[in-house]
Amino acid sequence: MHIASQLSSQLDQLRQQHRYRTLTQRQSSHEQFGNNDYLGLSLHPKVKAAYAEGIQQFGTSSGASPLVSGYQAPHAYLREQLAMWLGREDALLFSSGFAANQCVMQALAPMYQRIVLDKLSHASLIDGVRHFEHWKRFRHNDVTHAAQLLLPNEANLLVTESVFSMDGDSAPLTDFAQLQADLWVDDAHGIGVVGNNGRGAAEQLSVTQAPLLTITFGKGLGVMGAAIVGSSLLIDYLTNHAREFIYSTAMPAAQALAVSAAVDVVASPEGAALRQRLNDTIHYFRECCREHGLKIGDDHHAIQTLIVGDDAKAMAWGHALMTHGIHCGVIRPPTVPNGSARLRITIAATHSKAQIDNLIAALIATRESVERAELT
Ligand SMILES: Cc1ncc(COP(=O)(O)O)c(C=O)c1O
Numbered sequence: 107m108h109i110a111s112q113l114s115s116q117l118d119q120l121r122q123q124h125r126y127r128t129l130t131q132r133q134s135s136h137e138q139f140g141n142n143d144y145l146g147l148s149l150h151p152k153v154k155a156a157y158a159e160g161i162q163q164f165g166t167s168s169g170a171s172p173l174v175s176g177y178q179a180p181h182a183y184l185r186e187q188l189a190m191w192l193g194r195e196d197a198l199l200f201s202s203g204f205a206a207n208q209c210v211m212q213a214l215a216p217m218y219q220r221i222v223l224d225k226l227s228h229a230s231l232i233d234g235v236r237h238f239e240h241w242k243r244f245r246h247n248d249v250t251h252a253a254q255l256l257l258p259n260e261a262n263l264l265v266t267e268s269v270f271s272m273d274g275d276s277a278p279l280t281d282f283a284q285l286q287a288d289l290w291v292d293d294a295h296g297i298g299v300v301g302n303n304g305r306g307a308a309e310q311l312s313v314t315q316a317p318l319l320t321i322t323f324g325k326g327l328g329v330m331g332a333a334i335v336g337s338s339l340l341i342d343y344l345t346n347h348a349r350e351f352i353y354s355t356a357m358p359a360a361q362a363l364a365v366s367a368a369v370d371v372v373a374s375p376e377g378a379a380l381r382q383r384l385n386d387t388i389h390y391f392r393e394c395c396r397e398h399g400l401k402i403g404d405d406h407h408a409i410q411t412l413i414v415g416d417d418a419k420a421m422a423w424g425h426a427l428m429t430h431g432i433h434c435g436v437i438r439p440p441t442v443p444n445g446s447a448r449l450r451i452t453i454a455a456t457h458s459k460a461q462i463d464n465l466i467a468a469l470i471a472t473r474e475s476v477e478r479a480e481l482t
Contacts, residue, residue: 124417139434139451144299144408145380146456147328147368156367160360168356176356184362192308196341201357203294203322203332204230209350210334211235219260222252226270249281262287268296268307272442274409283315290318298326304372327368331357384455394466412449420447422476430468
């Protein structure tokens with residue numbers, strides 16, 4: 107291959123910077139504090155049964171893109187269910203949140219004179235907008251800065267996440283909603299877990315305040331895929347212009363059934379009990395951290411961060427935790443800003459107190475071993 111030496115030298119560079127990435131197979135023997143299945147729905151009997159029955163009835167694939175023949179009764183049902191649940195007119199289903207964000211941004215960007223995004227916006231949103239010239243980033247969660255970047259009397263789009271994926275902090279959504287801009291909220295980490303009813307940003311903001319929402323199914327809902335939720339007109343436009351929607355195989359009908367079952371659980375009293383349990387467990391984890399001087403962030407979402415700073419040190423923490431049977435996310439630049447490599451510890455409603463105690467013991471032991479290694 108002609109480019110082999112270039113590929114190797116780029117990879118060597120990443121190794122030298124401690125930013126080389128490899129896949130680590132999940133071990134069932136490890137306690138899992140590194141995924142986004144906040145309510146444990148990926149293993150919920152009703153969600154699994156809906157998936158299995160869906161496969162029996164509809165097979166494993168939708169077989170085609172939605173506009174050709176991939177759109178089936180479970181897709182139509184899920185679409186309506188989401189619109190009703192979130193108080194919006196319609197929804198459009200995608201195979202992933204990344205695809206949804208990227209292509210919807212590409213489809214909508216030409217309609218606006220100015221697009222402003224939070225500095226920490228997800229890569230999918232950045233990838234959607236990066237080839238345009240009329241976008242700017244505002245300082246993280248800074249409403250005043252965002253307002254300064256908007257163009258007076260022009261069409262503005264303001265994009266933010268509800269809960270930031272690598273920090274676990276929340277955006278000041280109601281303040282953003284007051285600015286002279288259409289607000290697009292990526293609710294990937296809010297849906298299912300935020301709000302009394304688990305409706306995330308939609309529980310806080312009306313369709314007028316936030317005409318565009320991204321929700322993803324692979325995190326709090328425990329399945330896979332995503333939807334853009336908004337007005338009928340918006341969904342009609344995207345049905346005709348969102349390229350990943352038009353030119354990609356529709357999610358399997360069985361998957362749509364599993365997502366519908368997950369939404370049913372989230373919206374039920376059982377969902378409320380799971381959220382309560384999740385919040386209690388987060389509280390317990392944070393109290394233990396405080397007691398033992400573990401410096402985690404200030405936020406109370408299931409995403410808890412322990413900023414280590416240096417990339418190599420973050421890797422050392424991750425490896426040491428593995429030796430204690432604990433798996434959590436090790437996040438390095440460019441996913442997070444330089445100098446802020448971190449452990450991303452996700453708490454789930456399914457974690458027991460004993461599991462949290464194990465995690466805390468492993469964090470304390472790891473801190474000691476990493477600090478000892480630094481001194482030698
Ligand atoms: C804020 C945010 N938006 C979008 C996505 C992409 O969603 P998906 O995993 O469904 O592609 C993610 C996932 O990492 C995310 O954290």
